[in-house]
Amino acid sequence: MKTMFFTDRLKTLILCAGLILLCQVCHAENIVIYGGDSFDPQTYLDNGKPAGVIPALFARISKDTGDTYTFKLLPWKRAIAESAQGKGGIVSFTLNAERAKNYDFSEPTYQNKVRLMVLKENSFSFNTLADLNGLVVGFPLGSSFGDAFDAAVANKKIIAETDTNQVSRLKKLLLGRIDVAILGSSSFQKVVVTDPLLLANKDRFKALPNPLLEDWLYLAFAKQMQMKPALERFNKSLIALKKSKEYDAIVSQYSH
Template sequence: MRPFTLLLAFLSLFVAQLSAPPAHAADPIVIFGNDSKPPKSWMENGRAKGILVDILHEVETRSGLTVDLRLMPWKRAYLNAMDARGGIFGLSKNKERQALFDFSELMYVDEMRLVVIKGHEFPYRSMEDLRGKTLGVTRGASYGDGFDRAKDRIFTPSEDSGATSRLRMLLAGRIDAALIGPGEASVRVTIAGDETLMENRDQFVILDTPFVRDDNYIGFSKCLDRREVLEKINRALRGMHEDGTIQQIEARY
């Protein structure tokens, strides 16, 4: 992050800290998330659904916390979290974000996959294999420092609001590859949910090598000082990883 941009981010945090209302233990904990990232999280008939949503509900049960879950386009969710209006789930770590957020322990492992059109496959082993290509990604998303370093230097990002529009752009030849996650299940769910994609499902090819292992966390702006809340969340997450609950939830999708 450039020094001037980083300064603006910290000033934003300072202003948010001054304006944020005091939190009380009994208050619902506002947590933002992505509204179009199946099978991790999405909205269906006005209800939040997905792997991360189910994990968060189980965290509520085990921790005694009450969560006010708000799903919306990722960039807006991220900006709300940066402005200290609440926490955010599905958050990846990178250098910039670690300066701005307090992170929970590991919530979920999101394996991101590259999807291309049949006949346009290419060998993928490292970021360098994307040189000169246009890659469809979620608007405002980061998948670690390696991704951030390669963006606009090795590949050109084409940002959008969801996987459906990304695969449609791929089908139309407007991008070279679409980054979709978590795993192959997300690709199948996205294709099954759109008539045009279903009609052309045989045109999509998932490259063998995963793009990246994207560890997902819950994060709160540092100015909110949610360390006590995070301790409760962490105890619940540790228990869920140890007793297999996370895997059971994932298997439902």
């Protein structure tokens, strides 16, 4: 009798596990994710294929959620436009008050130190946002660096010079067309070797010691997509992953 009891119990556990797995499969989706094509280390194209911390994290999370995440990496402003039309989610997205009106956000996925690059001969001390007042600052078209920075740009305290790629931004800095270039934490070393002029002048650049901000980046979906169930699955897996050594191991692969 005892053997039969345990056999029946084992069958029940197997059945429950099968039902849970079936439930996950039933809810699984193929989800398009937009991102920037030159946001090293978060998202970038490597020989035409999506790469970076965030695609790697999503590949791991996919094993838990059952969802498939298909990345489409584009120039940043176009990536935002596609997501705003409800064609897919968007990553490397900074949370601000305006975006919160139109998008549903995940738990924070990755923290990026946003660096301020200057020429050594024009270096200055940066401690607060006010230190950028009156300066021409280059950054990606369509980007947000938090409500305070966005307000300073809107109020013309910071003079914005936007672009679509980091090479042109650093060249503008080198030629004196901007005072400061905003870059991701590990972008400079990879970008500078792609252009002969930048490489020849590599030693003239300097990253200011204090970052502009330590920017938490998110996955977000336009509210009309009604993706909260997918976000709940994603968040559950992400929270568990962050508590493990596996999260740090994935991030460290792309750190420089």
